[in-house]
Amino acid sequence: MYNSSNIIAYVIDAWQKLQQQTPLVQCITNSVAANYAANVLLAAGASPAMIDNPFEAESFTQISAALSINMGTPTSEQMQAMQISAQTANKQQIPWVLDPVGYGAILKWRSDMVDTLLQYHPAVIRGNASEISALAGNITQAKGVDSTLKSDDMFQLAQSLLSKTSCVAISGENDYILSNTMTCIVKIRGGSHLQPKITATGCALGALIAAYCAVAPVHIAAIAAHVHFAIAGKLAYDQAQTIGSFNTMFMDYIHMMDANLIQQYACIELISDD
Numbered sequence: 001m002y003n004s005s006n007i008i009a010y011v012i013d014a015w016q017k018l019q020q021q022t023p024l025v026q027c028i029t030n031s032v033a034a035n036y037a038a039n040v041l042l043a044a045g046a047s048p049a050m051i052d053n054p055f056e057a058e059s060f061t062q063i064s065a066a067l068s069i070n071m072g073t074p075t076s077e078q079m080q081a082m083q084i085s086a087q088t089a090n091k092q093q094i095p096w097v098l099d100p101v102g103y104g105a106i107l108k109w110r111s112d113m114v115d116t117l118l119q120y121h122p123a124v125i126r127g128n129a130s131e132i133s134a135l136a137g138n139i140t141q142a143k144g145v146d147s148t149l150k151s152d153d154m155f156q157l158a159q160s161l162l163s164k165t166s167c168v169a170i171s172g173e174n175d176y177i178l179s180n181t182m183t184c185i186v187k188i189r190g191g192s193h194l195q196p197k198i199t200a201t202g203c204a205l206g207a208l209i210a211a212y213c214a215v216a217p218v219h220i221a222a223i224a225a226h227v228h229f230a231i232a233g234k235l236a237y238d239q240a241q242t243i244g245s246f247n248t249m250f251m252d253y254i255h256m257m258d259a260n261l262i263q264q265y266a267c268i269e270l271i272s273d274d
Contacts, residue, residue, distance in 0.1 A: 002182055004268045007223060011266060012259045014216035014224040019045045023065035023214035025207060028052040028082050030072025030101070033203035037068075040204035043255035044228065046211035054080035061088040065214035067096035068207040069117065071103070071110045079113055086120040095123035095213035095221075098165075099206035103127070104134045118164045123218045125161055126169040126206045132158050166218045169209060171202060175226045179219035186223055189267040190230025192237035194246045201250075205229055223268070228257055231265045 024047045029037050034050050041048040051060040054077055061067055067089045069082050089096040100114045114135070125135065136157050158168045158178055167179040175188040195201045205225060212221035212228075236249035253261075 002184065002270065004270060007186065007220075007268055007270075008227075008263060008266045010216070010220045011224040011227050012262050014212055014220050015228070015257060015259065015262060017215035018211060021065075021215050022047050023211055024049060024063065025066045025068060025211045025214065026051050026061055026064040026085065027068045027070070027207050027210075028057075028078055028085060029068065029070035029099075029203055029207065030074075030200075033070060033072055033200035036200035037070075037204040037207040039251065040254055041207055041211055043251055044208055044211060044257070046208075046214075048207065052078050052081050054084055057081040057084040058088050061085040061094065062092055064089075064094060066210040067094060068099070068210035069096060069122075070099040070101060070203050070206055071114060072099075072101040072203060074110050074113070079110075082113065082117060086117050086122070090120040095210065095218060096120075097124045097126055097206050097210040097213065098122035099126050099203060100131050100135055101127070101203070103131050122165050123213050124167045124169055124209050124222050125165045126171070126209055126222070128202065129170055129172050132161070132168065132170050136160050167222050169222045169226065171205060171226070175230065177219065177222045177226065179222070181217065181219045184270040184272060186219075187269040187271055188223065188226045188230055189269070190227075190265065191233035192246065194237060194241075194243055195229075195233050195250070197243055198247050198250070201229075227262060227266045227268070228254065230267070231261055232257065234265060235261070 027050050038048040103111050161168045170176045177186040209225040212224045232253035235253045240246040240249045
C-alpha cells in the first residue's frame with residue numbers, strides 16, 4: 001500500500017542508488033536539447049552518452065543501463081537509430097523512455113515513428129499534456145511542440161496508454177504519474193513557472209527518468225525524476241527570479257539534491273484514479 005511518506009522513502013532510496021551506480025544512459029535526443037540533457041544527467045549523478053546513429057545503436061544500447069528517446073528534431077539517421085535501439089532495449093529488457101515531442105497530425109513523419117516505437121513497449125511515456133492527450137487519441141490543438149492543455153485537465157485520459165507502457169508521466173504546473181503498478185495517481189507539486197522558459201528542460205526530464213529507471217522500479221523512477229526537478233526548480237526560484245540566474249541555480253540544485261532536501265521539500269499527493 002502506497003502513501004506519500006513511503007513513496008518519499010522510495011524516492012530517497014532511488015536517489016541514493018543513482019549516486020552509487022552512476023548508470024550509463026544512452027540518449028537519442030534533439031539537437032536543441034543534447035548538451036543540456038547531458039549536463040543534467042551529469043549533475044544528477046548519471047553518465048550520459050549521446051549515441052544516436054544507426055551504425056552504433058544496437059551495440060551501444062546493449063551495454064547501456066537505460067535509454068531515452070526524444071522526438072524533438074529527428075533526422076533520418078536518428079529515426080533509424082531510434083527503432084534499432086528501442087528494439088534492442090526491448091529484447092534485452094533494458095528500460096527505455098519515450099518522449100513524443102510534437103506528436104500529432106501536423107508532424108506526421110515523427111508521429112508515425114512514435115506509433116512504430118510503441119510496439120517495443122517503452123517503460124515510461126513522458127510528455128506535456130497536449131502530447132499525451134494526442135497520443136491517447138484525443139483531438140487537441142498544440143502550439144508547435146508546446147503544451148496548450150493543462151496537465152490537470154487531462155491526466156485521466158492517459159489511462160489508455162497504460163496498455164502500451166508501464167508508466168505515463170505528464171509534466172505541467174502539476175505533474176502526474178500513472179502506472180500499472182499503482183492503484184492511485186501520484187500528483188507532484190513544486191518547480192517554477194520559469195522552467196518552461198528554459199530550452200530543453202522537458203527533454204532533460206525524460207533523460208533523467210531514464211537514469212532513474214536504471215536503478216529503481218519504473219513507477220518510482222518516474223516519480224523520483226519529477227520530484228528531483230520539482231525541488232530543484234522551487235529552490236532555484238527562491239534564490240533567482242531571472243531566467244539566466246535561475247537556469248544556473250536550477251542546474252546547481254539538480255547537483256546538490258540530497259536525502260534531506262527530498263524529505264523536506266517533496267510535495268506528493270495520491271489521488272484516486274476513478
